[in-house]
Amino acid sequence: MATHPDISVETHRLGDDSAQTLVRAEQCDALAAHHIAHVAVVDAAVPYTMVRTHLSGAFMQVCLAGEGCTLLDGRWSVHRPGRVSFSPAHVRHAFHCVPGTRWRLAWVRFMPSSPHSVDGAMAPTITPFDGRVLEHAILGLAAEMAAAADPGTCAVWVDVIERYVARILAPLQREPRLVTLWNAVRADLARDWNVAEMAAIATTSEEHLRRLCQQRLGRSPGRQLATIRMAHAAHLLATGDLKVEVIARLVGYVNPFAFSNTFKRVTGFRPSEYRLRPRGTRHDGEEDGH
Structure with missing residues (x-):
């Protein structure tokens, strides 16, 4: 049985055996234009742990492989491949790896100004969704940012990300x-x-x-x-x-x-x-x- 972290304390623990590919809005104007704070793909293992006691912008997270634990609605849920979770702004949010299992996940963090972050936009949820195309779009954006960082090419990758975000969230509404x-x-x-x-x-x-x-x-x-x-x-x-x-x-x-x-x-x-x-x-x- 997984041992969950103290969720009353802000925590960011990556660990030596975890790696993340991340692009921030400060680096990419196309993300900022879509009110996305940052996107990431993470390959994680214990002790990878995140606890946020004040989630200022909504957060969408897709499990790509392995499994981990995600806090939603005040309860811990096992997050397995083909499942996406959504946490609205102004809630407590946490997730962590479990012993003996690697966890590959992708996320999209929205700014407080995003329509997805406004009060009442969504409730916490976890639902089926295949996030592999979203993963490839995030990695494509990261690769472009590390190379030419062409604004037009970046905008295309971000548009794909935004379309898949809509595809994930729209059916719930x-x-x-x-x-x-x-x-x-x-x-x-x-x-x-x-x-x-x-x-x-x-x-x-x-x-x-x-x-x-x-x-x-x-x-x-x-x-x-x-x-x-x-x-x-x-x-x-x-x-x-x-x-x-x-x-x-x-x-x-x-x-x-x-x-x-x-x-x-x-x-x-x-x-x-x-x-x-x-x-x-x-x-x-x-x-x-x-």
Whole structure:
């Protein structure tokens, strides 16, 4: 069984047996134009570990070979080949290698200004996707940057990356019944929602709504509701100065203690602790490439 790292402490541990190919927006104008902070392909082994307690921009990660562990929605998931994970901005995010297994992965880190990073754009998820073409596009961009760095050629590689990002993320947002439902929920988070009301908005039965959410989002309607509420609360804590009690009411919690407990379960921090964390000054929020 994998031993998970302390997720309350910022960690960047590459290790001597791991290597990464990375391109940053500071190096590539085409990435900056698409609001992508950086892209990377990593071939990793223990002790490779990343923990980010303040993810300022959304993060998409594809497992290419081997396996590792990724923290999503406050829980650890085994990340295997052909699976892509998405972590929205303002959440706790972590991943690490497991003993005896190499892990090859590709990632795309979005700037806070990206449409993928805005509040409510996406919920944490892990879903099937073959990321090999995305891997080749990132490596192609890196090779061009290391050679002529021709702006037109770089723009072509970045366009391929952006198209595959859209191909990964768009299906998660295309189920019209769920889009209608979660748009309605986000517009009224303070409401005391129940599954019957949500199923009515989605024009489906409660049981079918549960199946749809599990298939598309990997979680129940109730857990999706809590995830959206905590993501919006994290956004409010990170970007404003409203009192915790006010934020609790805005996201549907009459009892601030219940809100605090749920927030800690999802993010690993009490709301007051979350607000006091240092905030990155770079557009990607990091110094090390994640």
